Amino acid sequence: MQRPNRSSTLHRSRSAALIALIWAALFLACIPAATARSDRERPSSESTQPAQSGEPSSSDQTRKDKSEGSSDSSSPEAPPAKSERRSRRTAGGTTSESGEASSEATATTPATRHSGGGQRRQDTTGGAQGTSGHGGRRAAREGETSTNGRAGGSANKAAATKGKTGETGGSGETRRKRELAGDPHGSSHVAKGKAKKIEAAHPSSVSGESTGAGSSSSGSSTSSTPAQTPAQASSSASSPAAVTPTASASLATSVAPSIARRSPRASLVKSHRHKSVVGKQAPTSARSAAGSSSTSAAAPVALVAAVHSSRSKVASKHTAPTAGSSPLLGKTITRIVDVVPTPIRLLIVALVALALAMAGRSRLAARRARRAEQQRGELLEDVGLLQAALLPETPTRLGPVGTSSAYRPAAGPAAGGDFYDVFALEDGKLAVIVGDVSGHGRKALPHTALLRFTLRAYLEAGLSPRGAVQTAGAVLDRQLGSSFATVVAATYNPRERRLVYASAGHPPPIILGSGLDAQPLEPVTVCSSPPVGIGMPTGTRQTILSIPGEAQICFFTDGVTEARLSAGELYGSERLATALKALGSNATADELLDCVSHITASRPDDMAACMLHVEGDEAAPLATIEELELTREQLASDRTEQFLLACGIPAEEAAQLMRRARSAVEQSGSVVLEISRGEGAPVASLQQENLAYLQTRHAARQADLRVSV
Amino acid sequence: MILSKGEAATEEEPVSTAFGITCQELEQNTNLISVEGELDLTTAPRLKWMLLDSLQEGRNRLVLDLSLTTFMDSTALGVLVVVNRRLDPSARMAIVCARQVVLKIFELSGMDGAFAIFPTFEEGLAYTRGTSPGAR
Numbered sequence: 081m082q083r084p085n086r087s088s089t090l091h092r093s094r095s096a097a098l099i100a101l102i103w104a105a106l107f108l109a110c111i112p113a114a115t116a117r118s119d120r121e122r123p124s125s126e127s128t129q130p131a132q133s134g135e136p137s138s139s140d141q142t143r144k145d146k147s148e149g150s151s152d153s154s155s156p157e158a159p160p161a162k163s164e165r166r167s168r169r170t171a172g173g174t175t176s177e178s179g180e181a182s183s184e185a186t187a188t189t190p191a192t193r194h195s196g197g198g199q200r201r202q203d204t205t206g207g208a209q210g211t212s213g214h215g216g217r218r219a220a221r222e223g224e225t226s227t228n229g230r231a232g233g234s235a236n237k238a239a240a241t242k243g244k245t246g247e248t249g250g251s252g253e254t255r256r257k258r259e260l261a262g263d264p265h266g267s268s269h270v271a272k273g274k275a276k277k278i279e280a281a282h283p284s285s286v287s288g289e290s291t292g293a294g295s296s297s298s299g300s301s302t303s304s305t306p307a308q309t310p311a312q313a314s315s316s317a318s319s320p321a322a323v324t325p326t327a328s329a330s331l332a333t334s335v336a337p338s339i340a341r342r343s344p345r346a347s348l349v350k351s352h353r354h355k356s357v358v359g360k361q362a363p364t365s366a367r368s369a370a371g372s373s374s375t376s377a378a379a380p381v382a383l384v385a386a387v388h389s390s391r392s393k394v395a396s397k398h399t400a401p402t403a404g405s406s407p408l409l410g411k412t413i414t415r416i417v418d419v420v421p422t423p424i425r426l427l428i429v430a431l432v433a434l435a436l437a438m439a440g441r442s443r444l445a446a447r448r449a450r451r452a453e454q455q456r457g458e459l460l461e462d463v464g465l466l467q468a469a470l471l472p473e474t475p476t477r478l479g480p481v482g483t484s485s486a487y488r489p490a491a492g493p494a495a496g497g498d499f500y501d502v503f504a505l506e507d508g509k510l511a512v513i514v515g516d517v518s519g520h521g522r523k524a525l526p527h528t529a530l531l532r533f534t535l536r537a538y539l540e541a542g543l544s545p546r547g548a549v550q551t552a553g554a555v556l557d558r559q560l561g562s563s564f565a566t567v568v569a570a571t572y573n574p575r576e577r578r579l580v581y582a583s584a585g586h587p588p589p590i591i592l593g594s595g596l597d598a599q600p601l602e603p604v605t606v607c608s609s610p611p612v613g614i615g616m617p618t619g620t621r622q623t624i625l626s627i628p629g630e631a632q633i634c635f636f637t638d639g640v641t642e643a644r645l646s647a648g649e650l651y652g653s654e655r656l657a658t659a660l661k662a663l664g665s666n667a668t669a670d671e672l673l674d675c676v677s678h679i680t681a682s683r684p685d686d687m688a689a690c691m692l693h694v695e696g697d698e699a700a701p702l703a704t705i706e707e708l709e710l711t712r713e714q715l716a717s718d719r720t721e722q723f724l725l726a727c728g729i730p731a732e733e734a735a736q737l738m739r740r741a742r743s744a745v746e747q748s749g750s751v752v753l754e755i756s757r758g759e760g761a762p763v764a765s766l767q768q769e770n771l772a773y774l775q776t777r778h779a780a781r782q783a784d785l786r787v788s789v
Numbered sequence: 790m791i792l793s794k795g796e797a798a799t800e801e802e803p804v805s806t807a808f809g810i811t812c813q814e815l816e817q818n819t820n821l822i823s824v825e826g827e828l829d830l831t832t833a834p835r836l837k838w839m840l841l842d843s844l845q846e847g848r849n850r851l852v853l854d855l856s857l858t859t860f861m862d863s864t865a866l867g868v869l870v871v872v873n874r875r876l877d878p879s880a881r882m883a884i885v886c887a888r889q890v891v892l893k894i895f896e897l898s899g900m901d902g903a904f905a906i907f908p909t910f911e912e913g914l915a916y917t918r919g920t921s922p923g924a925r
Contacts, residue, residue, distance in 0.1 A: 518867045564870065566863065566898070585898045610899035614870045618899070642862055650860070684830055685862070719902055 093445060097438030104431040107424065108416075470529055474502035474690070478510040480574050482693035486669035488677065490639065490686045498637050498686035499528040501536055508574060511539045512690050514635040515567035515586065518611075524563065530556065531565050531612065545569040545582035546707065550619025553584065553612040560613035567612055568635055572692060578704070579625040579633060579692075584618045585611030587638060590657050593700040594630035594665070607708055607723040620714070622707040626758075629699025633692040634660055634672070639685035646681040655679075665693060708753045715742050720753070727755045728762045737764050808832045812839055819850040819917055825857040828865035837868040840882075841875065849880035850917040854910060856885055861894050869904060881905070883913035 420428070474485040483502045490496075497517040505511050513535050517524040534556060538548035548569050568589065570581035581589060588603040609621045627633075636656065643651040659675050660667065669689040676687065706727055714720055720741070724734035737753070744751040744766055752767040808826035815821050820843040824836060843851055851872075855861075869884075876882055886892060887908045895901040907913040 516863065518863050562871065564867065583899075585900065587897060605893075605897050607902075608897055608899035610903060611866075614900070614903065615874065616903055621899075638863060714902070717902060 093438050093442035097435050097442060100431050100435035100438060104428055104435060107428050107431065466525075470499060470525065470532070472501055474500075475504075478502070478504050479508050480695055481510060481572060482666075482695075483510070483512075483691070484668035484670065484693075485690040486673045486688070488639075488673050488683070488687040490684060496686065497524040497528065498639065498688040499532045500635075500688045500690050501532055502690055503536065503540075505540060505571060506542075510572050510574075510692075511536070512570045512572075512581075512635055512692065513539070513567065514637060514688060514690050515565050516637045516639070516686070516688075517565040518563050527560055527563055527565065530559065531567060535567065535569050539569060539571065544622065545571055545580050546619045546622035546709075548619070549582045549584050549609070549612070550617070553618035557613055557615060564611045564613035566638070570633075570635065572633075572694075574694075577627045577694070577696070579627055580622065581625075582609070582619060582622040584609045587636065587641065587653065588623070590632075590634045590636070590653065590660060591625065591627075592632040592634070592657065592660055593627075594696075594698045604706055604723070604726050606726045607714075607719050617711070620709040620711075624705040624707070626702045626704045627694050627696070628702070629696040630665060631694045631696070632660060632665060632667070633694065634669075635690045637686065637688045639683065639687040640673070640676055640689060642685060643676060643680035643683040643687070645679060651676060651680055667691070702758055704756060704758060706755045706757065708755075709750055710741050710745055710753055711750050712745055715745060724753075724755070724764065727764075728757065729755065729764055733764065737766070740766055808835075810835055810839055812843065814848070815852075815914075817850065817918060818848050819852060819914070820848040821852045821854060823854040823857065827860040828858060828868075829860065829862045830864045833862075833864040833868045836865065837871065840868070840872045844872070844875055844880065849877065851880070851882040852885060852910065852913045852917055853882060854885045854913075855891055856887060856910075858886070858888070858891055861891055863898075866894075866898055866900055869900070873903065881917045881919070883907055883916040885910050885913040 417425070471487050475483055477483065485500050485502055487498065487500065489498075499513070499515050499517070501511075501513040503511055513532060515528070515531055515535075517527045517531065531552065534552045535548050538551055539545070543551065549567065552567075564585075566583075566585035568581055568583040568586040570579060570589070572579045579591075585608065588605065603623060607621060609618045610616045612618055634656075641651055641653050641656060645651065656672075656676070659679075660672060663671055663675065669691045672689055672691065673687055677683070708714075708720070708723055710720060715738070721734050721738055724737060725731065729737065741751055741753060748768065754765045754767050756763045756765075808828075809823075810825070810832075811823045813821040813823070822836070822839055822843070826832070828836060840851060840853070853869075873882065882905065884904050884906045885908070886895070886906055892901070892906070895904070895906060905913075905916055907916060
């Protein structure tokens with residue numbers, strides 16, 4: 081069925097969407113780390129710490145002094161790893177010294193961050209850098225040589241700042257590369273991360289104050305400037321941005337290599353650690369110190385710290401007093417977007433699009449599944465209605481007679497051929513129809529309805545059971561086509577206590593009279609009428625029974641008697657009669673079929689049963705009259721004689737009857753042989769064919785018309 | 790000459806569901822088809838194809854030997870009805886059956902008058918050759 085396919089498609093779509101979303105989320109998560117790293121790399125003398133932490137520690141001061149000296153001595157053009165680190169520290173110290181420096185650092189931080197992010201990306205991807213950081217980096221590279229020479233120049237501090245940013249970025253990039261070459265642990269990542277952290281801490285100060293800071297810083301003390309410049313240069317030389325002005329930053333720097341050494345992993349992990357380090361440093365120097373120490377403690381702690389750092393990042397963002405009025409989220413997003421290189425951007429966009437497409441697909445599949453489920457429910461409802469039309473609910477009582485009916489469809493492909501009906505006629509009579517259409521299964525369904533309603537109509541019109549079967553056989557022969565049906569139609573008159581039934585290729589009903597030694601009546605089955613629809617005239621046999629006392633009359637289909645026991649033996653009509661007797665006089669058709677179902681192992685055909693319970697005293701039913709319609713073909717064979725003998729007519733009388741019958745048929749085409757059985761010897765008589773009621777009415781109408789005309 | 794063979798019957802007990810169907814060509818354009826076992830929903834179609842194939846080949850005299858057939862349901866009866874209809878005026882089909890079980894089935898269904906049923910093979914063969922007066 082479609083269902084499994086549909087659900088599996090749904091699962092696939094959903095899982096694919098989930099996977100795409102996870103990848104996109106991972107990528108997005110990497111961006112801030114990369115950004116932070118690039119930030120760390122770029123700014124050399126930038127310091128965002130003052131805003132973050134407020135006061136640098138004394139240790140920072142000491143470091144700053146040291147860095148100053150070292151920065152003086154260090155040449156921006158020759159950035160060995162050590163000097164880089166020192167310059168980083170220096171930068172940290174320098175920035176912490178002056179707010180301007182810090183602002184400058186802040187100013188450069190964002191650029192650094194961008195470039196750092198870009199750089200980081202470069203590290204991670206090693207691909208093109210399409211962000212502003214890239215451009216800045218390239219510019220920085222170009223300007224590096226010049227800037228290195230102009231380290232002391234403060235003329236275009238603003239531009240220099242930017243250039244430094246680019247420089248820093250570029251130099252940082254170069255540095256980082258060098259660092260990476262020299263130090264596979266990528267301490268540059270640490271600085272970058274720190275730079276990012278600092279940038280995050282002061283998002284507001286980034287844009288607005290860059291130029292101002294640059295200029296201000298340029299205008300600031302020369303000491304700071306040269307210190308800054310070399311520091312910046314050195315820091316720019318050193319890719320990891322010495323933006324962290326606090327001692328914690330330097331601590332982190334010292335810590336970071338150790339961390340990096342501990343577990344040289346993917347840049348993502350490193351960035352996290354750096355983030356954690358930087359993040360811890362960001363809020364307060366003490367905190368950062370603690371953070372760095374803790375970070376140096378263990379790598380997993382660093383990961384946890386990464387989480388904290390992100391939180392502290394946010395906190396520091398909030399605490400930034402110099403933060404502008406622009407929304408944090410917008411700025412962050414802008415920064416992130418700027419940092420991300422184009423291919424990554426495209427990849428993320430593609431992933432998001434893929435996730436959306438998968439989500440849409442799963443939604444469509446879900447909707448389709450829901451609709452299919454709804455349709456299935458409606459179809460089942462319709463099937464239920466059809467089934468109710470074909471297998472009617474019969475009353476439990478019709479006058480003094482208790483009635484019941486039951487139906488069990490076949491388990492296999494043969495299901496759907498049986499039909500039945502129990503209904504009231506005029507004059508207090510009631511009628512029963514039970515039949516079985518051949519060619520089983522769904523193809524038989526329309527024929528079952530046709531036969532049931534046709535026979536019902538003829539019986540309700542007043543035809544005798546034999547007349548109804550005969551007329552239906554003649555009318556429906558063509559309609560039934562290649563299929564045929566066995567059927568038994570019966571009427572019961574409670575006033576006369578007479579049951580009249582006509583069978584067409586169908587098993588006759590089992591009639592159980594009351595009484596201890598009651599035996600089912602043995603019907604005469606010789607010369608049975610053929611089924612309806614095989615091209616032969618049917619409705620030629622009829623039996624009239626008198627039921628003086630209490631009795632059970634059970635009509636059934638051959639699916640009951642042809643069910644098999646576990647050994648393969650047929651259930652048979654004898655066993656059915658025994659079961660009926662055992663169930664008692666108040667048994668219902670349902671109980672009977674349940675009994676059969678329990679005993680039998682295989683039931684390849686439908687089972688249907690209709691039961692009448694006639695009340696009365698103890699008395700055995702009698703077969704009153706057996707009718708046989710004779711035609712020329714019938715008389716041609718010796719079946720008629722067999723029939724007479726089976727009814728108890730002596731052979732001589734039978735032969736005589738045969739002669740009389742032949743002459744009667746010669747005269748009028750057909751004759752009905754009636755054999756009355758009861759007390760004493762059976763009596764046979766020949767009756768003129770009692771024309772079907774409808775035919776009589778039709779002929780009478782014809783006569784009337786002729787008369788009127 | 791055996792034209793085709795079904796599975797051979799493995800047991801002789803009455804409740805055996807083993808089914809076997811064979812076709813034997815006789816003289817005078819006659820085919821003898823013997824059925825052993827039960828003719829029900831699953832096995833009746835095979836009989837149908839066997840009979841129809843014979844008619845297709847132009848063998849218009851069929852003797853269907855049901856002496857060893859133990860059971861027939863409405864499907865099998867339907868097969869016989871279909872084949873009977875396909876018989877052209879010159880064709881003849883005789884059914885040989887002596888088992889009471891199967892004869893009773895024919896009788897109950899009212900189709901014993903529709904087919905030419907004979908108790909012995911010889912009588913059936915005579916019928917197909919037109920040398921017997923007719924079916925029972």
